[in-house]
Structure formats: C-alpha cells, structure tokens
Amino acid sequence: MKLHTYFRSSAAYRVRIALNLKGIDYEAVPVHLIRDGGQHHQPAYLNINPSGMVPTLQDERGTLTQTMAILEYLEETHPTVPLLPVDPLGRARVRELAQIVACDIHPLNNLRVMRYLVDELGISEEAKTTWLKHWIVEGFDSMESHLARHPGTGTFCHGDTPTMADCYLVPQAFNAIRFDIDLSPYANIARIYGNCVGLPAFVKAHPAQQPDAE
C-alpha cells in the first residue's frame, strides 16, 4: 500500500494515524506542497489524483482520495482493529465528531485558502492569523460542547479505544497548538489529545517523524 503524503498535511496525518492503529504497513511517497510550485499541482500527481490534494492512497484494488472515504475504506477492508463502534448511533457520533474537523474547521484553514486570502484579497498577516484562529475556536467550541455533554465520551472521543474521531482530533489540536491557541478552555479536547499523542500509532504518524519532515 502506498500513501502519497506531506509531513505537515493535517489530512495525511489522519490517514497515517488510522493506518498505524490498524497495523497496516505502507510506503510513504512524499508530495511536497511548496517545492516545485507544489508537487501536487504537477501532471504526474494530477494523473493519480485529479483533485491535486494529499493524501492519496493506492492499494492493489485501486486509488482513493478524500480522508473520510479512505478511512471508511480501511474500516471495511481491514476490520480487525475497528475505528468505528458497532452500534449505528455510536458510529454516527464518531463520524459527526470527525466531520466537525473535516467540514467546519480544516477546509477554511487549508494552504489554498490562506493563499487566496493573501494573494487575491490582500489581507494582512495579522488578519490571516485571526482568520485561522477564528475557525479553529468556532469548531473547537462546537466539538467541546458535543464531547462535554455526551456520556459516550471516554478516554478517547468515543469510549476507551481510539476511533476515527481521534484520527481527526489529534492533527487539528496539533495545528491549534502550532498557532498558539490555548487549549485550556477545551477540557475534553485537551485531555483526549494528551491521551492519544503518546501512543505508538500517533507518535509514528506525527509530522516530525515523517521521512519528508523538515
């Protein structure tokens, strides 16, 4: 199995965590998002993934893009270490938490969006940082409310084993810390992040541990 990845990509980080949790060996193929005008915009990569985004996963069956589609696929094809609970409502809850990150935070803070804000709208560095933090804070407010009020919240987002939701929470919390966001108002997010980040599957997936880390 091949994972086209960039060490700092939050989306690739999620998939690396899931692969490690499931104990799936893979070959990391680095795609540099800055170098060469962005290697994800080069024809060789667009031929693999016409969306021009990372990650892309390739196995003997085919080529997959979009992190949630990849994680659901891994769940269906490698079910031994499950990342979703068995009951439909629990599964919905895990997906819901993952999607707060996937749909409500991360798309607004992507490299391409930051570039548009600066290059097309001419916003200042300060306004850019305010934008970045605003959407993380909005999303974390929402995620923390969901976590705080639900009896299913445990050592991890849902219960006492890691799920897909933790694969999303950790890279997003890592980004938040990188942008100096104080996690102390987010008791559950901070606690779960702390419970995850030292586990071998999460350590091995960390941006600093990647072959293309700078």
Place this chain on the structure above:
Amino acid sequence: MKLHTYFRSSAAYRVRIALNLKGIDYEAVPVHLIRDGGQHHQPAYLNINPSGMVPTLQDERGTLTQTMAILEYLEETHPTVPLLPVDPLGRARVRELAQIVACDIHPLNNLRVMRYLVDELGISEEAKTTWLKHWIVEGFDSMESHLARHPGTGTFCHGDTPTMADCYLVPQAFNAIRFDIDLSPYANIARIYGNCVGLPAFVKAHPAQQPDAE
C-alpha cells in the same frame, strides 16, 4: 423522524433527498437562518445541536448532526434502498465524490463564512461573488475530472441508480446555477444533475417545495 431544516440550506437539501430516496417519512421542523438573528443560534436549537448548524435529524434512537454522519446512519438503519454500492472500492468512490462537495466546496461558501468576509474583512459584494464562484469552479473542475475519467460513472455519479454522491451533487449544482455559473464546461455534472432533478425524490427535496420556502 424529525428533520430540523432550512429550505435553502444545501446540507439540509442533501438529507431531504436521501430520506426521500429511501422512502422515509419525516416531519420537517423549519429553522430560519436569518430571522430572529438566526434561529440556529437560539438556546432552544443549541440544546438540540450545540454546533448551531442545520440539519439535525432526530429519531427514536437519538439526535444526529453532520450530513455525512446522517447519511451513513440512514444507510445502516434503512438499508432497503441503498445509497452506497456493495464493493469497498465503489463505496469509497461514492464517498470521495460526496466529500469533494462536503469538504472542498461547501464549507467555503457557507453563510457564516460569507458574513466573516463582509463583516470582518470588509470585502466588496463583487469580491464576495468572485470568492463564491472560485471555490465552486475549483471543486467542479476536480469533480468533473473524477467523473469523466472513471468507468463507473453512469446515469448518475456512480452507476445507474442514485447514490450519496448524487445527494451532494444536486444541491451544489443548484447553488452554482443560482450564482450564474455556466455548467457547460462540466459535461458529466450537468448531465447527472439533469438526470436527477426531475425524479420525485429530488423534486420533493427542492428548496422551492419546502414548507418554509419564501
């Protein structure tokens, strides 16, 4: 089953299509996103969904938010009319197409984001429209490439029966048309939209057909 919905919400539109395709009866509970400073920001609604977004689905089991989580839940609890194929790679493809809309287009064109651009960054009406169109065009370029090159594309996004991907494509194409985006460069998107939009499940889900339509 109750669906907290707003006629013009693209996310609620997706869930209405899925409910109709599966033949599930539901009660529409309108949540007005403009009136009363946004009914989704009122305590009564936040108590149901602390994220303060539509849609929210409630059934006898519990309360669900985030459209992909809701659609996967409906698929697991009401499998009779499937909206995902049976093979893992086909399922991944349907989810991938859905997520191009869910993650790469729609989050950037949400009401809350448009408001931030105008209120906080002070951008002009013209720059706002350019922003809106830019992300739809980027996302549709990517979606069209995926559709055009894959042998699985049929009458609908994947094969000859509607799937989750069509539940995402139709509301997004409807929005694109509303913002005067020419769909003719998107042969597959335009064709699939045309094949869907007249079907009873899609007609009944259309914003203009909702009890709260204006």
